[in-house]
Amino acid sequence: MKGNHNKAAALKHRRSVGSAPAFVATGREAVAIIITIDLACAQCVPIHEDRNLVENFSVVDLYEEMPTYLYKAVADTLTFIHEMSARL
8 A cells, every 4th residue: 555545453352341442552663564474464363454544543542442432443443454354
């Protein structure tokens, strides 16, 4: 990707009751490559590419409680991840 489109965010969700997903990594350029290739691919974590979504995700501080306006986007992302994981 070119310009400022080379961004990545990593989301972690603990399945305990009442816990919201948290962003555990965000970055751009070289850090985005590390997140996607070195971390996600090495661990066989599904990657979902959505430039608008990563823009919204990248403004949230790491380990901060998920803002309510992102709940649907995060739910859609987690659904994608669960569907992809089931196929593996």
